Amino acid sequence: MTDFVRNQWYVAAYGREVDRELLGRTVLGEPIVLYRTEEGSAVALADRCVHRRFPLSASRLDGDRIVCGYHGFTYDTAGACVSVPGQQRIPRTARVAAYPVVEQDSFVWVWIGDPSLADPRAVPRAPHLAADGWTTVDGMECIDAGYGLLVDNLMDLSHETYLHGGYIGTPEVAAAPISTEVDEGAGIVRVSRHMDDAECPPFYARSTGIEGRITRRQDIEYHAPCLYLLHSRVAPVGVLPGPDGDDNSAFHTEITYAITPSTHGRVYDFWAVSRDFAIEDEEVSRVLRDFNHTVVMQDVDALNLLQKALDDEPAGYQELSINIDTGGLAARRILARLAEEGARRTSGTPAVEAAAR
Numbered sequence: 001m002t003d004f005v006r007n008q009w010y011v012a013a014y015g016r017e018v019d020r021e022l023l024g025r026t027v028l029g030e031p032i033v034l035y036r037t038e039e040g041s042a043v044a045l046a047d048r049c050v051h052r053r054f055p056l057s058a059s060r061l062d063g064d065r066i067v068c069g070y071h072g073f074t075y076d077t078a079g080a081c082v083s084v085p086g087q088q089r090i091p092r093t094a095r096v097a098a099y100p101v102v103e104q105d106s107f108v109w110v111w112i113g114d115p116s117l118a119d120p121r122a123v124p125r126a127p128h129l130a131a132d133g134w135t136t137v138d139g140m141e142c143i144d145a146g147y148g149l150l151v152d153n154l155m156d157l158s159h160e161t162y163l164h165g166g167y168i169g170t171p172e173v174a175a176a177p178i179s180t181e182v183d184e185g186a187g188i189v190r191v192s193r194h195m196d197d198a199e200c201p202p203f204y205a206r207s208t209g210i211e212g213r214i215t216r217r218q219d220i221e222y223h224a225p226c227l228y229l230l231h232s233r234v235a236p237v238g239v240l241p242g243p244d245g246d247d248n249s250a251f252h253t254e255i256t257y258a259i260t261p262s263t264h265g266r267v268y269d270f271w272a273v274s275r276d277f278a279i280e281d282e283e284v285s286r287v288l289r290d291f292n293h294t295v296v297m298q299d300v301d302a303l304n305l306l307q308k309a310l311d312d313e314p315a316g317y318q319e320l321s322i323n324i325d326t327g328g329l330a331a332r333r334i335l336a337r338l339a340e341e342g343a344r345r346t347s348g349t350p351a352v353e354a355a356a357r
């Protein structure tokens with residue numbers, strides 16, 4: 001099991017999910033209620049009434065305040081209780097935690113840890129999700145697996161050949177060697193796989209219209225613990241897409257995942273596919289949404305199954321790793337270090353140090 005990494009930003013929801021209905025999510029084991037004020041700011045509070053622990057997400061909004069659905073304790077946007085039933089005096093301890101929130105690139109990020117360490121500048125960026133000139137299809141699935149299994153899955157795309165054949169996998173993905181770069185200080189792992197002459201999988205044939213073989217680049221950039229970017233470039237064979245070649249002739253697809261641990265046995269898998277071509281074409285959006293949803297569900301089924309298998313196995317199993325696992329192993333190492341640091345850090349640590357991570 002991969003330990004939780006506290007004192008970090010996590011995606012709790014898409015911005016569009018946070019509105020005037022109360023939304024409950026559990027992040028790193030902490031139940032959170034999300035909503036939007038009448039003026040439009042996203043708010044995240046602990047989702048348990050201080051009185052008898054009733055979920056506030058099952059309660060109601062009165063203006064910008066939540067009125068507990070059980071006995072009416074009322075909370076403002078900072079989590080302070082402003083009214084209790086049957087008495088004027090409000091107990092001093094009547095408040096719920098308020099989580100620091102940043103809304104950026106179509107995601108609502110919450111800070112899990114000591115609020116005094118939260119630095120909004122440290123939220124990693126995925127600008128293509130909301131930038132002009134890009135169109136995005138997206139979704140979110142829950143997986144009954146530890147989040148470490150989803151990190152492993154995304155760091156090693158050789159599984160595309162076997163698990164996602166007929167969608168995004170072709171024989172060349174598993175066959176092509178990878179190069180891995182690790183920025184320990186920034187907590188970023190990069191894994192690249194470049195294929196000069198590869199079959200075009202239906203995912204790209206149907207969205208780009210390319211009919212023959214392709215040059216294909218997959219450049220992963222994982223910002224531990226939550227944000228995963230896959231910069232995908234495809235072009236007809238002979239055109240070298242990417243920084244070393246004719247990037248303008250390539251089709252650019254940015255595949256984004258936010259990996260948000262919910263509980264130790266459950267992870268939120270936020271997924272998005274953004275493109276800078278055919279941006280007005282509804283049919284291309286439909287194809288990419290359907291294909292990626294199918295691919296994500298193949299991963300969901302595989303990880304549900306894998307977690308069950310791991311839960312049932314006797315202790316002491318020795319895992320075997322090979323070259324394709326280099327990125328995943330680097331990610332595990334960084335997560336283990338961040339988990340240790342996150343557990344150790346207290347409010348005595350300057351916020352600026354937290355921002356540098």
Ligand code: FES
Pocket residue numbers: 049050051052053054068069070071072073
């Ligand atoms: S549990 Fe919320 S007011 Fe009683």
Ligand SMILES: [Fe+2]
Pocket residue numbers: 153159160163164295299
């Ligand atoms: Fe996959």
